[in-house]
Amino acid sequence: MDTDVTLSYDxxxxxxxxxxxxxxxxxxxxxxxxxxxxxxxxxxxxxPEWAGFQLDWLVKRVLAHHRFGKRKPWILRRYTQDHWTHIRQKIQEIRQNAK
Known part of the structure; x- marks a missing residue:
């Protein structure tokens, strides 16, 4: 996809x-x-889908594919972890500044 995910971090x-x-x-x-x-x-x-997903469909999909109690999925794990590292830091900063 040609969307820069980093633009959505905030x-x-x-x-x-x-x-x-x-x-x-x-x-x-x-x-x-x-x-x-x-x-x-x-x-x-x-x-791929860019406009978002219908909520009912998304809930059913999550319930059918969740991995609680299992190892993290390996497909796209590194890609997701790289983005999560930056987003996590931003979340912590926002919460710290809100105190």
Missing amino acids: FIAQRCAESKYNIDELENILFNEVLPALRFNMFILPA
């Missing part, structure tokens, strides 16, 4: 910082729910 971090989840819970959600459910989108040809 938006993502702000939404995560506003959530009720602690930083470890957010990481678990990313690697155990979001990544397993949506990694297929990186491999769709000719073009």
Whole structure:
């Protein structure tokens, strides 16, 4: 995809910082729910979904593909971890500044 994910870091971090989840819970959600459910989108040809997903479909997909109790998925793990490292830092900064 030609979208620079780093341009969304601030938006993502702000939404995560506003959530009720602690930083470890957010990481678990990313690697155990979001990544397993949506990694297929990186491999769709000719073009993946850019507009978002229907909430009902997304909930069903996450429930069907979650990996809680299992190892982190290896497909796209490094890619996701690299982005998460930056977003995690931003979340922590936002929460620290809100105190």
